[in-house]
Amino acid sequence: MNERVVVDPITRIEGHLRIEAQMDGDRIAEAYSSGTMVRGIEIILRGRDPRDAWAFAQRICGVCTLVHGIASVRAVEDALDYEIPKNAQLIRNLMIGAQYVHDHVMHFYHLHALDWVDVVSALSADPKATSALAQSISSYPKSSPGYFAEMQTKIKNFVEAGQLGIFAKAYWGHPAYKLPPEANLMAVAHYLEALSWQRDVARLHTIFGGKNPHPNFLVGGVPSPIDLDSDSAINSARLSTVQNIITQMRDFVDQVYVPDTLAIASFYKDWGAQGEGVGNFLCYGDFPEKGTNDVSSFLFPRGAILGRDLSTIHEIDLDAMDEVKEYVAHSWYKYEAGKEAGLHPYEGETEFAYDGPEPPYTQLDVEKSYSWLKSPRWKGNVMEVGPLARALMLYASGHEQMQELVNYTLKTLDVPVEALFSTLGRTAARTLETKVLADTMQTWYDNLIGNIKAGDTRTFNEVLWEPSSWPKKAQGVGFTEAPRGGLAHWIVIEDQKIANYQAVVPSTWNAGPRDAEGQPGPYEAALAGHQLYDPKQPVEILRTIHSFDPCIACAVHVTDPNGEELVNVKIR
Amino acid sequence: MRKDQNLGEYLRAQGVSRRGFLKFCSATASLMALPPSAIAQVADALAKARRPSVIWLSFQECTGCTESLTRSHAPTVESLIFDAISLDYHHTLQAAAGHGAEAARMAAMEENSGEYILVVDGSIPVGNPAYSTIAGISNLDMLKETAANAFALVAVGTCAAFGGIPHANPNPTGAVSVSDIVTDKPIINVSGCPPIPVVITGVLAHFLTFGTIPELDALGRPAAFFGQNIHDRCYRRPFYERGQFAETFDDEGARKGWCLYKLGCKGPTTYNTCATLKWNEGTSFPIQSGHGCIGCSEPDFWDKGGFYNPISAGMWGSRDALLGAAAAGAALGVGSALAARARKKKAQAAEEA
Numbered sequence: 001m002n003e004r005v006v007v008d009p010i011t012r013i014e015g016h017l018r019i020e021a022q023m024d025g026d027r028i029a030e031a032y033s034s035g036t037m038v039r040g041i042e043i044i045l046r047g048r049d050p051r052d053a054w055a056f057a058q059r060i061c062g063v064c065t066l067v068h069g070i071a072s073v074r075a076v077e078d079a080l081d082y083e084i085p086k087n088a089q090l091i092r093n094l095m096i097g098a099q100y101v102h103d104h105v106m107h108f109y110h111l112h113a114l115d116w117v118d119v120v121s122a123l124s125a126d127p128k129a130t131s132a133l134a135q136s137i138s139s140y141p142k143s144s145p146g147y148f149a150e151m152q153t154k155i156k157n158f159v160e161a162g163q164l165g166i167f168a169k170a171y172w173g174h175p176a177y178k179l180p181p182e183a184n185l186m187a188v189a190h191y192l193e194a195l196s197w198q199r200d201v202a203r204l205h206t207i208f209g210g211k212n213p214h215p216n217f218l219v220g221g222v223p224s225p226i227d228l229d230s231d232s233a234i235n236s237a238r239l240s241t242v243q244n245i246i247t248q249m250r251d252f253v254d255q256v257y258v259p260d261t262l263a264i265a266s267f268y269k270d271w272g273a274q275g276e277g278v279g280n281f282l283c284y285g286d287f288p289e290k291g292t293n294d295v296s297s298f299l300f301p302r303g304a305i306l307g308r309d310l311s312t313i314h315e316i317d318l319d320a321m322d323e324v325k326e327y328v329a330h331s332w333y334k335y336e337a338g339k340e341a342g343l344h345p346y347e348g349e350t351e352f353a354y355d356g357p358e359p360p361y362t363q364l365d366v367e368k369s370y371s372w373l374k375s376p377r378w379k380g381n382v383m384e385v386g387p388l389a390r391a392l393m394l395y396a397s398g399h400e401q402m403q404e405l406v407n408y409t410l411k412t413l414d415v416p417v418e419a420l421f422s423t424l425g426r427t428a429a430r431t432l433e434t435k436v437l438a439d440t441m442q443t444w445y446d447n448l449i450g451n452i453k454a455g456d457t458r459t460f461n462e463v464l465w466e467p468s469s470w471p472k473k474a475q476g477v478g479f480t481e482a483p484r485g486g487l488a489h490w491i492v493i494e495d496q497k498i499a500n501y502q503a504v505v506p507s508t509w510n511a512g513p514r515d516a517e518g519q520p521g522p523y524e525a526a527l528a529g530h531q532l533y534d535p536k537q538p539v540e541i542l543r544t545i546h547s548f549d550p551c552i553a554c555a556v557h558v559t560d561p562n563g564e565e566l567v568n569v570k571i572r
Numbered sequence: 573m574r575k576d577q578n579l580g581e582y583l584r585a586q587g588v589s590r591r592g593f594l595k596f597c598s599a600t601a602s603l604m605a606l607p608p609s610a611i612a613q614v615a616d617a618l619a620k621a622r623r624p625s626v627i628w629l630s631f632q633e634c635t636g637c638t639e640s641l642t643r644s645h646a647p648t649v650e651s652l653i654f655d656a657i658s659l660d661y662h663h664t665l666q667a668a669a670g671h672g673a674e675a676a677r678m679a680a681m682e683e684n685s686g687e688y689i690l691v692v693d694g695s696i697p698v699g700n701p702a703y704s705t706i707a708g709i710s711n712l713d714m715l716k717e718t719a720a721n722a723f724a725l726v727a728v729g730t731c732a733a734f735g736g737i738p739h740a741n742p743n744p745t746g747a748v749s750v751s752d753i754v755t756d757k758p759i760i761n762v763s764g765c766p767p768i769p770v771v772i773t774g775v776l777a778h779f780l781t782f783g784t785i786p787e788l789d790a791l792g793r794p795a796a797f798f799g800q801n802i803h804d805r806c807y808r809r810p811f812y813e814r815g816q817f818a819e820t821f822d823d824e825g826a827r828k829g830w831c832l833y834k835l836g837c838k839g840p841t842t843y844n845t846c847a848t849l850k851w852n853e854g855t856s857f858p859i860q861s862g863h864g865c866i867g868c869s870e871p872d873f874w875d876k877g878g879f880y881n882p883i884s885a886g887m888w889g890s891r892d893a894l895l896g897a898a899a900a901g902a903a904l905g906v907g908s909a910l911a912a913r914a915r916k917k918k919a920q921a922a923e924e925a
Contacts, residue, residue: 007670008707011663014635016706037704038697039632040744041737049878055866056874059737062636062766106642114667154654163623163658169676170667195650199643203855210858211851212643213636213766216866218821223863225827232808232829232860241855332702359701359710460822542669553634 002029004363005535008036010545012111014063015552017511019541020364021527026535031520031527033511034364034371035552042350045501049467050076050493051219053501057489058214060503061554065213066099066205067482068554071489071503074292075478076219079493080470083291085458088221090448091208093287094242095215096480097441098204101249103483104387104434105257107549109187109194112427115543116264117187118177119167123156125181133182137263140255142193151189171537178267187264190256197252204245207238221460226452234459239449246441253438261431262412265424272415275423275544277526278382281305281389282316282509284479284486287440292479299440300390300481301397304378308421310396316378318477318488321346324504327375330366330513332356340516342377345490345502373555375512375521376504384522385485385509386548391429392420394436401439405432423526426547467496482506484551507555510548523548623655624780625684626691627677627718628662631711632704632738632747633694637729638664640766644773645853652773656780660688663706674707681721689779690722692750695731695738699746715753724758724785725750728772730868733761733792740874751792758785761792763844765868770849771797789843791871797849802839802865805847808832826862836880837864844869 002025008018016037022030045056053076058069070092077084084092127149134143158164171177179187202212208224209215216223227233265272285295285302295302303313317323325342328335334353335341343349355368364370377383394402409428410417419425464470472495479488485506492500512521520528523545530540630638642649653659659666660680661673668676680688692715697703701710709717719725727750730736738747751759762775775794778786786794803809811817811830818825818832831837839847842865846857858865864880867873877884 009663009669009673011666011669011673014664016630016704018705018708036706037632038745039738039747043742043744044737044740044874049880052879055879056737056740059634059636059765062634062639065636065639110642110665119667158654163625165623165653165658165660166662166666168660168666168668168679169672171672192650195642196648199645199648199853202643203852206852206855206861208861210856210861210863211768211846213639216858216861216863218863221821223821224861225822227827230827230829233827233862354700354702356702357708359705359708360713361705361708458822460820462820462822465820536671538670 003535005532005538005541006363007538007541010542010550012114012542012546013550013552014061014554015507015550017545017550017552018364019523019527019545020366021530021532021538021541023532023535026531026533028527028530028532028541031524031541032364032366032370033373033513033521033523035373035511035555037553038372039553042501042503045498048498049496050079050491050498051465051467053491053498054217054219057501057503058217060505061551062213064099064103064482064484064551064554066095066209066215066217067480067487068489068503069215069217070096071478071480071482071487072491073217073219073478074480075476075489075491076493077476078292078478079474079476079491080464082220082461082464084221084461085456086451087226087448087456087459088461089288089291090444090451091222091224091459093444094441094448095205095208096287097437097444098201098245098249100437100483101253101434101441102198102201104430105194105252106198107483108257108261108427108431109191111549112546113187113191113264114170115539115546116177116268117179117191118172118174118184119155119170119188120159120172121177121179121181122152122185122188123159123181125152125185127152127185130182130185133263134186138255138259140259142189148185148189151192152185155185155188171539174533174537174539176533176539179264180267183263183267187260190260193256194252197248201245201249201252204242207242208234218460220462220465221458223460225459226457228452228457243445246438246445249441250438253434258431258435261428262409265413265428268424269413269415269419271424271543272413272419272422274530275426275526275547276421277384277522279306279308279421280378280381280383281392282378282383282385282486283389283393284316284318284481284488286479286481301393303393303397304383305389305392305396306381310392313393313396318479319346323379325377325380326504327377327515328369329375329516330369331371331374332369333374342516345504348502369513371513373508373512375515376509377515377519380517382515382519382521382525383509385506386426387430387433387483387485388420388426389485390481391433394433399436401436402432405435423544423547430549470496473499482554484549484554485509487554505551505554507548507551511550511552511555523550623658625660625680625688626657626776627660627680627688627722628691628693629714629718630663631692631694631696631715631732632745633729633731635664636766637693637732637772638662640764640769641728641772642769643852644769646770647773647777649773652776657689657776660684670707677718681718685721687723688721689724689726689776690718691726691728692732693728695735695747695749696753697738697745697747699744703745712753715750719754719757722757724760724779725754726760726762726775727751727792728762729767730763730765730871730873733763734871736765737874739872759792760785760788760794763791763793763798763869763871765873767869768797768845768849768851771845793843793869797845798843798869800843800845800848802842802844802847802859803837805845806839806859807847808859821862832859832862832864834882835864836878836882838867838870838873838876838879838883839865841883842867842870842873
């Protein structure tokens with residue numbers, strides 16, 4: 001009776017993810033996470049102009065668009081010891097900040113919400129009661145009975161018309177859905193409002209980067225010049241639009257995203273006691289005030305937390321050979337030293353070794369390799385990265401606003417501090433850090449204005465632009481805290497070309513398979529013990545997996561089908 | 573939408589007024605560069621249609637094309653998927669997962685056999701079927717299966733249209749485009765990395781409105797959006813003619829909006845509508861924000877000599893070669909008018925005759 005529950009495709013994520021859950025009765029005994037798509041972008045990068053790398057690397061992912069571009073230009077700048085102007089630093093911070101706010105709101109409403117919100121239930125809501133509910137938690141102006149009645153009519157007509165489109169074959173009516181009809185109606189309305197909102201606020205990237213998705217970046221600065229006397233540069237009209245967008249972001253976060261998170265969470269407090277995963281957390285840190293070399297100036301601190309112990313923040317060193325290592329014991333790769341070995345990115349190897357079933361297949365052999373993801377470990381520990389890791393780091397390191405937000409959330413929901421270490425805690429942490437970032441964006445904007453006022457309009461440092469000015473060989477690491485967690489790119493430059501390029505990305509940390517010691521990855525650990533009400537409708541699996549916000553194209557992006565050994569490099 | 577209900581009835585039930593509906597049609601018409609007189613035709617066509625089924629398959633992709641879809645302001649993604657089409661399978665947006673998701677794909681294929689539109693983003697790896705699987709099925713098999721009874725295909729993004737970044741040298745996974753696999757169906761290539769949001773929805777709107785494939789260029793791209801190169805439409809073109817160039821980023825020329833040719837702009841060899849429709853509700857486009865065009869809507873743009881090197885002869889195909897093949901593409905478009913409605917009319921005509 002102990003069946004294997006397979007969920008493939010895991011939808012409402014970025015990329016291709018498969019979960020297999022070995023059941024013990026109605027509970028998950030062991031879960032297995034498999035990334036099922038590869039492209040090989042790091043191999044494609046070899047031999048190219050390092051200044052071009054950001055554009056290739058950025059196509060690792062179009063959802064967390066820009067994070068790989070940022071990591072890439074920082075890697076080249078680190079290798080060349082290339083300083084960028086203060087304005088470029090601030091504009092990059094604004095662009096990364098905008099990415100967070102945009103991405104986290106879209107994740108909540110368009111990728112995660114339907115795990116908690118029953119669209120069909122919204123049909124039986126009372127619009128007046130919905131209005132009263134909405135007005136009791138927020139000052140968001142779209143909250144009248146008429147607004148919700150109209151919204152309900154739309155949903156009703158849509159459902160009754162019989163073409164359910166993106167809402168077809170879902171788990172509506174599943175007893176795991178606990179929201180009253182009014183909360184469901186409010187959430188569906190905000191699902192649609194968020195779609196409209198995100199379209200507007202994405203324009204911040206367009207102003208500085210020319211387009212979104214995939215805005216443009218530049219080694220040595222940013223491509224958009226500042227000139228208050230030009231119609232074709234960042235001028236006062238452009239800056240005013242940026243200010244409007246920041247205000248629009250903060251309003252939506254304060255009036256919709258934060259109150260909705262708390263309201264919905266209050267019906268799912270039991271999810272504050274499951275889905276934890278490994279209890280170890282890792283942050284590379286980001287949002288420098290004084291350049292990426294000055295870790296103490298970061299808004300998001302760097303460090304590791306082990307075994308839920310918030311009293312000790314362990315220092316991390318991305319260059320230390322005995323800290324970050326990757327394992328391939330259950331990945332479709334092999335190492336010269338054998339499948340059991342772990343390698344630091346500086347010594348990484350990538351040799352392709354697919355030994356899985358021939359498609360089409362129904363089940364993976366999890367005793368062998370079962371994923372295109374490797375298994376990164378920090379000092380041998382499985383580590384979770386992402387919003388929960390950052391919220392805990394900010395909390396543990398004394399960030400006042402985050403401490404207030406966390407304490408307020410725990411008090412409002414009336415849950416113990418342990419509830420942070422859970423599916424619910426992960427989802428709440430994403431909301432809280434969005435609030436911190438949206439507010440901080442105003443500070444960066446003010447600083448940008450202040451800097452321009454003081455007469456500094458530089459956005460690009462020309463000094464090392466020409467490859468002829470570079471050393472014969474250079475190497476460096478570019479890191480960022482992407483919305484989904486710590487991300488780093490390593491680059492080796494020889495004779496003005498990329499000799500090697502490797503990235504270790506957030507969803508590899510979180511979604512990777514078991515390592516040589518059999519330690520499950522964070523997804524796998526988080527799913528163990530979940531009770532499935534109906535194995536044919538495993539909404540419980542979706543809730544916990546979505547709480548991590550998977551980004552699998554990021555996590556799996558390298559392969560070497562020729563079995564070519566990569567010497568003297570760092571690896572994914 | 574019920575089988576017995578057309579879009580006009582449906583929208584009225586949705587509380588969309590005739591005026592509001594015409595406004596939508598007007599936006600659609602202007603997007604397609606149609607004269608105001610065409611608005612009535614647009615409205616008429618849309619009002620009679622049951623929401624057509626669209627199946628969207630994602631292969632070797634980064635989801636940037638889906639993200640771009642959600643950025644479209646006219647039509648908006650919500651008006652498109654709730655009012656105009658039935659998006660029956662789409663990994664990133666659909667509520668169902670696993671078996672439910674696959675069941676939705678199978679149901680859409682059966683119920684709309686021969687009538688659904690298949691949208692694909694991402695390339696297809698042929699180096700090894702295990703390089704990319706969904707539900708244990710290789711991309712190659714899933715594409716062939718789903719394309720078999722599709723009315724037509726839309727390859728969204730440069731990866732699906734031309735192979736894109738996975739296809740870039742040395743193409744580690746043997747990535748190919750949709751048209752390398754499917755050869756017996758009309759295919760519209762909507763290239764770009766990603767395509768401009770309103771171009772994705774605009775091509776779908778053309779389908780919905782006219783039931784035909786728009787005129788295509790030699791590379792299978794709609795002429796309405798890919799008929800002109802960016803350089804010819806660029807607001808900085810006069811500076812090129814006068815020989816005024818930015819010599820480096822953030823110099824006087826860069827600040828004053830002079831031509832970015834010397835900084836590697838690929839506008840002269842890139843066919844796309846960035847300089848006219850622009851990006852994200854007309855906010856800007858790469859050149860306006862100070863960075864040269866990287867040529868992302870052209871085949872093999874990743875392998876054409878670096879983004880910061882000025883265009884040199886020989887790396888890009890000549891304009892004449894492109895135009896020569898355009899006529900052939902247009903012929904395909906004319907010959908492949910589809911829509912169940914069109915076929916029904918023919919059947920009716922035959923009966924009456």
